[in-house]
Amino acid sequence: MKKSLLIISFLSVGAFVLSCSNEAYFTIGTSWVDTNMKLVYIDSCRARVSTVRIDSTPTYNQGTILVGKYKDVNTINGSTLTGTIKAASYIEISNPLVSISTNLDNNVFDSLVIQMRFNGFYMGDTVNNKMHLFVHRLTERIKQDVVVGKEVYCNTTSFAYDKSKPLAEAVFPIRPSDSTSNKVIDGGIIIEPVRIRLSDDLGQDFFDKIANKADEFDSNEKFLDYFNGLVFVAGDDVGTIAGFKADTSFKINLYYHVQEEFKTEKVITFSINSINQFNNITTDRSETNLLNEKFIDNEIESHQTGNQAFISAGDGLYAKIEFPDLHDILLTSTYGIVEQAILEIRPVYGTYQKYTPLPSNLSIAATNISGEAEAALTNSQGQSQSGNLKIDPQFWDNTLYSFDVTAFVQDQMLAPADQKMFLTLRFSSNDMQKSTQRLVIGDNDHSIDAGNVTYYNRIKLKLYYNMYNEKN
Amino acid sequence: MTQIKRILALAAASLYCVIAYAQHSTSSPYSTIGIGEIDSKIYGLNSGMANTGIGTYIPGFLNNTNPAAIAIDSSYFIFDVSLAGSLSQYSTAGTKEYANNENVKKVAFGVRIYSKLAVSAGILPYSNVQYRIQSDGYIEGGNNEKYTIYHEGTGGLSKAYFTATYKLLPYLYAGVNMSYLFGRINRSESLVNQMLQTTSEVDKILFDFGLMYNKVISKTSLSAGLVFGYQSKIKMKNYKTLSSLGTTETKTSTYTSLPRNIGGGVSLRNSSGHSYKMIAVDYKFHNWANIKSPDMRMQYSNSHRVNAGIEYIPNYRTSRNYFQRVQYQLGAYFEKSNLVINGKKIRETGVTAGLVLPLKSNYTQIFVSADLGHRGGAGLINENYIRINLGVSVNQLWFLKWAYQ
Numbered sequence: 001m002k003k004s005l006l007i008i009s010f011l012s013v014g015a016f017v018l019s020c021s022n023e024a025y026f027t028i029g030t031s032w033v034d035t036n037m038k039l040v041y042i043d044s045c046r047a048r049v050s051t052v053r054i055d056s057t058p059t060y061n062q063g064t065i066l067v068g069k070y071k072d073v074n075t076i077n078g079s080t081l082t083g084t085i086k087a088a089s090y091i092e093i094s095n096p097l098v099s100i101s102t103n104l105d106n107n108v109f110d111s112l113v114i115q116m117r118f119n120g121f122y123m124g125d126t127v128n129n130k131m132h133l134f135v136h137r138l139t140e141r142i143k144q145d146v147v148v149g150k151e152v153y154c155n156t157t158s159f160a161y162d163k164s165k166p167l168a169e170a171v172f173p174i175r176p177s178d179s180t181s182n183k184v185i186d187g188g189i190i191i192e193p194v195r196i197r198l199s200d201d202l203g204q205d206f207f208d209k210i211a212n213k214a215d216e217f218d219s220n221e222k223f224l225d226y227f228n229g230l231v232f233v234a235g236d237d238v239g240t241i242a243g244f245k246a247d248t249s250f251k252i253n254l255y256y257h258v259q260e261e262f263k264t265e266k267v268i269t270f271s272i273n274s275i276n277q278f279n280n281i282t283t284d285r286s287e288t289n290l291l292n293e294k295f296i297d298n299e300i301e302s303h304q305t306g307n308q309a310f311i312s313a314g315d316g317l318y319a320k321i322e323f324p325d326l327h328d329i330l331l332t333s334t335y336g337i338v339e340q341a342i343l344e345i346r347p348v349y350g351t352y353q354k355y356t357p358l359p360s361n362l363s364i365a366a367t368n369i370s371g372e373a374e375a376a377l378t379n380s381q382g383q384s385q386s387g388n389l390k391i392d393p394q395f396w397d398n399t400l401y402s403f404d405v406t407a408f409v410q411d412q413m414l415a416p417a418d419q420k421m422f423l424t425l426r427f428s429s430n431d432m433q434k435s436t437q438r439l440v441i442g443d444n445d446h447s448i449d450a451g452n453v454t455y456y457n458r459i460k461l462k463l464y465y466n467m468y469n470e471k472n
Numbered sequence: 473m474t475q476i477k478r479i480l481a482l483a484a485a486s487l488y489c490v491i492a493y494a495q496h497s498t499s500s501p502y503s504t505i506g507i508g509e510i511d512s513k514i515y516g517l518n519s520g521m522a523n524t525g526i527g528t529y530i531p532g533f534l535n536n537t538n539p540a541a542i543a544i545d546s547s548y549f550i551f552d553v554s555l556a557g558s559l560s561q562y563s564t565a566g567t568k569e570y571a572n573n574e575n576v577k578k579v580a581f582g583v584r585i586y587s588k589l590a591v592s593a594g595i596l597p598y599s600n601v602q603y604r605i606q607s608d609g610y611i612e613g614g615n616n617e618k619y620t621i622y623h624e625g626t627g628g629l630s631k632a633y634f635t636a637t638y639k640l641l642p643y644l645y646a647g648v649n650m651s652y653l654f655g656r657i658n659r660s661e662s663l664v665n666q667m668l669q670t671t672s673e674v675d676k677i678l679f680d681f682g683l684m685y686n687k688v689i690s691k692t693s694l695s696a697g698l699v700f701g702y703q704s705k706i707k708m709k710n711y712k713t714l715s716s717l718g719t720t721e722t723k724t725s726t727y728t729s730l731p732r733n734i735g736g737g738v739s740l741r742n743s744s745g746h747s748y749k750m751i752a753v754d755y756k757f758h759n760w761a762n763i764k765s766p767d768m769r770m771q772y773s774n775s776h777r778v779n780a781g782i783e784y785i786p787n788y789r790t791s792r793n794y795f796q797r798v799q800y801q802l803g804a805y806f807e808k809s810n811l812v813i814n815g816k817k818i819r820e821t822g823v824t825a826g827l828v829l830p831l832k833s834n835y836t837q838i839f840v841s842a843d844l845g846h847r848g849g850a851g852l853i854n855e856n857y858i859r860i861n862l863g864v865s866v867n868q869l870w871f872l873k874w875a876y877q
Contacts, residue, residue, distance in 0.1 A: 024569075024604065027606060029504055032502075032505060032769070032853075033603075034504075037621060037663040039609065039611045039612070335720060336666070466666045468714060468716070
């Protein structure tokens, strides 16, 4: 009896112990298993690309002063691209005496000088072109227009100024790289800021009012009512847009001296009120394909604009990308799943060079027809994406931005036909609000002749489709 | 009273069946097809003789190769458990892979109801599905990029059977076997984020029949047997689930068939002196050619199988030398299987060797056997395997004692 129990126990334990499972996958037998799935690469999905214009872009409080003019042309065929871009900048300065008291008895006014620094941004030739700029005095205060409901200052906002007599006119070389004060160049010379001497009349007026403890310097509000601010306007001969810092490095210095035994130089500094500083950016598109009358509902399809679409910062153009055939292409199998979808955007050859470099960041978002619920597209790891620009100087067709649009395509597969969404491609919000950059991209049919080479800078949706077709 | 004891013993045995027979497994590319790999492996006391038994009539041996072979001396209760473990090497041109599997394989018991009727019941694997296979493909339209599909299969069918052998004439026995085939086969195919899962369920009752002639002339006995099974259609209920972005479920029924089969066997036993010798040969034919293959990639053809074995006990009366009382078995088998792939038939050959070790009482035996074989064909998947069978056959005495206590 006991022995028999022992035998059974032995058998049971043996069975259990021996049952180690083999986890490896065999490669033998692959021709015997039923296979209903395959991975298919599809890049023939048509994209409908359009350029969309928006009313305005907020440009205030970006710490950036943009001024200048740039006529945008394609360097290959000389055609006008996005038109002539003009930038002017509105600046409000604060009363420096609110917190300090100064006795100016026996002092003598010397000069009133703007001191500022390049911020590195430019668009256009900086070697042959000089900055020619006028500083005008505003004749109304920079104030948000509550009535119209505009609560911010946009690229289209403007305020009245005294056009008859500028406070200053200055011509100086454009050195975007001279953006820091402590940079020492070869000869050991410290880079000087840009200096623009304002009218002595204004300087003397400031000085006298401060010396007389005039009411205007009593408070900041009174000061702003008296001195509304400045606007920087480029001369008509300017061919380049340059950016300057609108931060503590921007100063208006009132220089004076006292003549006692020795001459002592003194200064009062007016600083920028950056909240009320903004840039006015306008584009004259009269010589371009982007004529106002061609826009229908603020959109213009790429085949009307040379198989190209335009994205610009500052004055707000963006590209709209739709895939009307997506469903048809993928429904060739019973079922399936798009495992990966990559959207490649190619900048048009000849539209970017050193004056108009390719932006290193773009932003992509999915939007529904009504334009609501726009959401930035993240990649499969949930990270935000900025286009992953790849520059190939040998094969310019391979210079491209790429975005993981898998989630978008998967959503589209599931969405009913009346809930189609589209993609929007813009500059990153940072570039959008503080530069005048632009980008030209090709659509499905794009080609451009560059001498003996033809480039095809075409948009491409690369789909990896896991296709299920039931065998039976 | 005896009946009650028998029923109690039966219940105890059933319980063990349920607990022990939890699962069975194999790892084989052959199991990718249809209801899986039909289990022709070797279990039980005759495992060392290549399972030869259609024409074998031996009291105390739960021979499940012939429904007319259940021979039990009065008031015996027999209980068999066996398990098997195997290691297989699969190879195709240039590739070799290994798999192992093991589990409890068979549980059976038998009892004589009255002088003319003996019954046996048990459970054993009928078919096995167990594979993990990866297949690579090139992305269609892609630039030489590869992808991998993973295939997995588990499960299989089990057979619960009830056999009754009835003594028609002094030397002639007739038997019927009722089998209940049941089980579930799970298969899956997955590629990146898409997965197809198919569960197939089967339940089916089958009958097969047998005849046995057994004549004892002095110290020699001659047995001959015949078995027959009819063709039957098996319904598989398939539940398919495709999971990708969403989930799609479908339910279908497919049919597969088991063929008509017929077999015959003879055996000769002699116990002259104190030694015992036996020789047995079986042949079995399955009419697979009559059945349409469910898969385009293979055809069915008739299968033939021959098993042969010998057994020897040097001296079953001695109590001095234990090894004189051991049964020594040798066997061999050859099968032309039902599968034809690319016009080539799969063949299986093997040899077996086994020992049956009596315990002190002489009523309980432990058996162990080895089976060394090869399956495949030129240009096909070739399998070399070694299987070890281990089992115990227990007779009524301890059960009755246990029932009394």
